[in-house]
Amino acid sequence: MRYDFDILVIDDESVVVGAVSKICKYNNFTIDTANDGSIALEKVKKFHYRVIICDIMMPEIDGFQFLDEFWKENKLTPIIVTSGFSTNENAVKALTNGAFDFLAKPFSFDELSSTINRAMRYHKSSKIDNNISIANLSHPLYVACPSAYYRLGYLSWAKNERDGTALLGIINLYYEFIGTPAELILLSVESKVYQGSTLLTIISDDSSEHVVPSPLSGTIVEVNENVNQNYNLIGKDPYFGGWLYKIIPSDIEEELKQLVPCSSDRV
């Protein structure tokens, strides 16, 4: 498969396009740019990209519309959505619309680089071939989360327990692409999480930070101490022994609607 460019940067702010381009070039990626969603749609029809970085608020066609149109092309390119309107709601909306990750503006060199690197690793391992149309598959990845689980994008999962609590954890795929974790920054018991707010920060051995958003809102009542002692548990057994928190969810019925049931991923 031949790619015309490694990365397509879509943003109406030229200073952002310039900055992102510089960072990408520094990392030896070839880049193409578009300062509006409609121009970007023209470009993705003509060219092939490994990764797309797309802003939300743009004139004419905004980021969400771009995602909708893009999925109609049956392409499986990972898209990193960025926005200056960096609310938890926007993060969740982007992820439920198929974004690979949400990166809040302003971001630093390291934050952008680590996200791009993760997307590139994902791209490589999923062996996406943009020439093949997969008509019946709305989501490109096979996620191995069990059927009673719900996921937020390809980042985190939630499982509703019988006693009214919910378990939260991260998707194995995410973990695979961040390299070796050097440190986990976990939240403490009694702290509150919101759908889309930071659930876990992983600092990998290349000292880049990876932030995982929470799939649900609620109050943390238990933190899995086993994970704190053995980080690899998340990678080895992400859905059972590797859960992170037990929470009392605050609005589970509404919020589950924003998540994707893992059972729908089975082909």
Add this chain to the structure above:
Amino acid sequence: MDFFQKIGIKLIIAVGTTTVIILGLFTYFNLESQSKGLEKEVERHANQLSQTIKYSTRTDMLANDRQHILNIINTIGSDDQIKKIRIFNKEGEIIYSKDSLDIGEIIDKEAESCYVCHAANEPLEKLPIKDRTRIFKLHPDSARVMGIINPIYNEETCSTAACHAHPSEKKVLGVLDVIICLKEVDQQLSENTLELLSSVIVAILGISFIIGFFVRRWVDKPVRSLVEATNNVAIGNLSFKIEEEGKDELSVLKKSFNNMTKKLLEMRNQLVQSDKMASLGRLAAGVAHEINNPLTGVLTYSSFLLKRAGDNKELKEDLEVIVRETKRSREIVKGLLDFARQSTPKKGKSNINDIIDNAISVVTNQLKISHINLEKKLDPSLPDITLDANQIQQVIINLIVNSIDAINQSNGKITIETSTIELMPYGITQIRNAVCPKGHNLMDDDHKIDGMPSIKIKAHSTSNEGFIHLDPIYGRHEHHYGIHFDEDEEIKFHCPICGISLLDPIKKGPDNRTAVYAIQIPEMGELLGCTKYQCKWQRWPFFDLGGRLGFVEIKLADNGCGIPREKVSDIFEPFYTTKGQKGTGLGLAIVWGIIDNHRGKISVESEPEKGTTFTIRLPIDNMRIKK
């Protein structure tokens, strides 16, 4: 208003009509019986008169002395009241009469006076007195008269008299007819009628006046004051109050009207507040978006430069400051968004003293420029507490900047003091979660007391039911009552969702008699309180038994221009500013929101021209200091 639509006039008409009907009927029957009585009297009198005539002429009849009989009739008949005295024989021929012209005339037996006896073929012989009288008019326009007939019976002396013998088989020989004028009786009757009618009219007028007076006093006046009040409310004057007096239904209405306007006022204030919050949200969204794009430029380029700085230590250090401060700006903008959306901070264990030092380093230049002396009195033994360091730093910076702006004289001074304090939970602890025995949430985010969600309870008074919003501060008792209660009245408390009673079946209040309500506080036992209106008694064993609570207290004092007393309550409102074009009015609102998100409390004391002191209390995690 149409005169006849007035409630007083309607009442008068209704009562007047009833009185007219009742008194009318009474008068009618009264007059009827009066006239009957009078007629009876006249009848008796006339009968007596006719008997007298009959007896006085008896001898002359026997002697057949016609002239003498006529004389007697004429003499008796000379009275004005006696219109006619006539004696008929059996054939109807008038034999004797007061009026000599009548003599010899024959009266038709079908005529009214004869009809009574001669209606049947065989004439009747004996008649009761009632049937022998008749009332009629001689001429259509003359006064009424009463006629009485008196049959003259055959006697032994008549049939055996020497002069002329009547056959002995005849029973009735003739009839004496006397007609008496009723003019005087009629006059008497009409006088009585007039008298009665006038007294009835006087009675109706009197009743109307009395009703009118009381309606004006009991209905008109209070209704007018209520109309005035509703008009005032309609044009937006919600602070208008009706004078409450009396205990009748309209007074209750007045009281509940006053209560309603009070509630409306509170609700309007809350609406204004949430309106401000909504515009703050829109503003924050716009600002966040606009600022984040240029910040992206700064952060990416500076962090990119930092990557390429290599071994240039000096350059690296400078760039690190830019990166760090840009990241802090990012958190501030995120905080603005979070505040507008009421989300929680990113917390970690930190020491307040370090945060204050960081904050001061940011504003050092500003302090120097304004020649303000900053004094730190930081308690070195301060424990670390869980908080969002960025947000608390923002709070300190905001407060210092406010103080700098408030100081306009040369010897400006700001003091920052930290200490650990212990406080009893009574009167300061905020109840953030409350449920009924069935687990329904009682917290009402829509009705806030002092900015905090209240506890909503369904309440029953003796005559009414409604809602009470309990003060979420344990022991403070600034409850909002939705309905009226009498002093000392015991209130029935129920869950507003399932209606289950919230009264404790066993426990009693401070006087060992009053019932007590018990509200479940998840994981913190239950809150007990007195059910009497105005009774200030609350117990929360979970905290009462736990002893004092630990807080870190930050006091930030300046000797600036101070805040006028009437403005003190406004300063934490969004968009309230004294800095004119210089400020957005958001600083202290954000400060309040951050401290509230940390379960802390911020208060302010100020004296114009002397200075202002802000006091922040943040709870020390899980730290209970035993008594």
